[in-house]
Amino acid sequence: MHLLGQLSWQAIPFDEPLPMIAGGVVLLCVVAVLLWVWLKGYVPYLWREWITSVDHKRIGVMYCALALVMLLRGFIDAIMMRTQQAMAFHAAGYLPASHFDQIFSAHGTIMIFFMAMPFMIGLMNLVVPLQLGVRDVAFPTLNSVSFWLTAAGALLVNLSLVIGSFSRTGWLPYPPLSELTYSPDVGVDYYCWAIEISGIGTLITGINFVTTILKLRAPGMHYTRMPMFCWTALASNLLIVAAFPILTVSLALLLLDRYAGFHFFTNLGGGNAMMFMNLIWAWGHPEVYILILPAFGVYSEVVSTFSGKPLFGYRSMVIATMAICLISFMVWLHHFFTMGAGADVNAFFGIASMIIAVPTGVKIFNWLFTMYGGRVRFSAAMLWSLGFMVSFVIGGMTGVMLAEPTADFELHNSLFLVAHFHNVIITGVLFGAFAGYSYWFPKAFGFVLDERLGKWAFWLWFIGFWVAWAPGYVLGLEGMTRRLQHYDVAAWRPWLLVAAVGVLIILAAIIVQVAQLVVSIRTRASRRDLTGDPWNGRNLEWSIASPPPPFNYAVLPHVENQEPYWDMKQRALEAGHLQTPEPAYGPIEMPRNSATGFVCAFFAVVTGFALIWRIWWLVALGLVGAYATFVRFAWRDVEEQVIPADEVARLERANRAARSQALAVLAERVPTP
């Protein structure tokens, strides 16, 4: 047995210039950043304040940062696919099939697992405890473990760029193509282990947030007083808890086929690949609601705040959210009507899928009536929300059309389908993430993002999306299937050229977003949010300083209605001053920093990498290391640190001063009756 398993110099594609250059550039960037951090002496700061932090706000920020970096990686894949298809008419293009197939597989994997998921989980981390009026999530150290395991998965996927190759079977590894016979290289193994590792992280997040939302709420925060974002986060995390084990097990069965000669899904030996389809989509369909539900929550917050009105039909929205949560588990078969399960089965799942459109439609109407009678302010966050509403109804419409089994027999796996899910994922999930990013950025960092560039980014994304994906709908109707490395049908060419222009517009949008971040950071002194409430918000997260102190709330708030901070502000405005007298501040116990997450993830990467390349001694070493980390954490003596009362009082007095200032600003803007 080779000491390095299957790993050898041949794993590095020296003869393929594209991955070598791309990998080289990425490696150079990473080394440059690390060097800069080291030379500037930021390492102790990063270690203390970020890497070992168990503060939900810090973890939330790191999740979002990971998502933004992965968005860039996934988008580069998108540019490559669009340019390849624009060129590859009666021609080979510049990407051979073996490379093109890796790119669309990596694009889907990265965008769903390492961009959309971390973005949504990041926003939930940042906001949910603040909105619930509590000091952290239920299990802060596990939260850090979740994040670092997700990052570990992302690292493994990106390692495949230079060491070996990535999966070529699409973003879901359908057997028998993904079995050892038809995918003998390590690509599928990279995919499976990366998703297994990050999937465990996501499952822990789900457990953490379900516990947090069910068990840790400020006094008086009944279920019917929870902000809509918390409700959608609850629904999303319930789905994670129920669905992610299915993903883990499905991939584990596939791995057993690949590593141990089992026959769950193989062609021979009684394997049945149809079972994989059912299993993976029993996770896969809830997954899209895991992504979209928190986005719905963001829109609810944003539309309400920028219309200056409470959310319309709150209870109706709660029912709609939970209905989606439940029904999303009963529709998975619509992903493979064309397997030919029979008319009864197809019709049942078709109708079940359409039923989901009912609560979703109700949500759109409720946002619509939230604006009715309001004072709508067109901030960047609000533009993302409006762009979402307009685009999402079209995505929803094409979704219902695909749910019609008869129509699906002509639309399945065509670009019509691909256009549909980009329509709902980009204009639904991603626009929601961007709305949340603009909306809560000042809460996280204490300064507001540049609104002008933010609006530019929105319009470019919005136009770019439609230029890139409206042609997709047409191409689907013209009989173009997805994942074609080249084609000979002349009628497709013009639309693929238009789509390539669309992706360039989106490129411009992303450049503007990078510029927005850079400009905003450079001019942060002039864009400080001193009041903690830059948008005249309604929920508790705006009642504390931006950025919030480590303990969030010096004294846990007492919640008396659905919009506690709005109510507080109204009463204070009527009285002309902050009503509550200053409470007696006590010391606050907060969880200590822990390197457990980071060290766990380090060993997860080692183990994952060793498993991919079948370096068995390293697998053992990685597992022992992870177990030792667990033992070390379990035997910790001190788990909390105390923030003294003086420090609490000092921070909270500053916050109260800011609050009074915010009220003064408001009182000027809104003359009290």
Next chain:
Amino acid sequence: MATAAELNFTRPLHCLRPMLALAALALSGCDSWIERPAGPISSAERIIFLDTLAIMLLIVVPVIIAIIGFAWWFRASNERARHLPHWSFSGRIELVIWSIPALVVLFLGGIAWISAHDLDPGRSLASKRAPLEIDVVALDWKWLFIYPQQGVASVNRLVVPAGVPLRFRLTSATVWNAFWIPKLGSMLYCMYGMAGTLYLQADRPGVYHGLSAMISGDGFATMHFDTQALSDAQFQAWSVSARAAGPALDEPAYRALLKPSSEVSPYSYRSVMPHLFDAIVLQRLPPGPGGASKP
């Protein structure tokens, strides 16, 4: 069988259809299934598609207009707009906004149930003509079409008579693929060890693009074929000429065909070993050995 055109519940929407067809035409400007379907299945699926689109647009268009209209009218700077800062519930509105999507889905669900049964891929077509049997085998990376009644086979070219129901039996000798001729109608998965049944028909002579609609490895993009729909006489002539020339598809020839290859030019076999399709489906013959792809 009833085509969707005969289903009475779709009648009220006839007036919308020319408009939608026009829109589709303007969009595509080419010979696609949505614009000019070439068989009864694709025609019926087109009608279902357009009806669903029309019904949904009846809701979607007003909603989009309302979103833009509400946002603009209730902009902060508009002094003339009503201001209802506390208005956040109306039982009547909730009733309406739950009812509208529910009724639409009830209606579309009815269409879904009936059409899913009428247009089930395995349901035979009403015709005076007896169906032509064609066995389809997806290979790495080419299509094998076996004509058991004619005793011939063809690779990467599907020749069929127009106006005759076609009864396809579909399988794969390797990874999954989806057999799809958009102009004729439904696609169906081809799976190893499984035989799917699909009825299609070409109403008029012509050449229709066929392809695989499920990623099957490195040669996937080359898995397309021309479907040549001929007149009866031409089809007879083709089958006679196919029997006269080309190699024989016996077991060694089939095992050679199993090996991965792409960009295979169409050719035909003058004879086919008996029960080849059944032997593949029943796994008496081994599956494809897999792509010789670079690790």
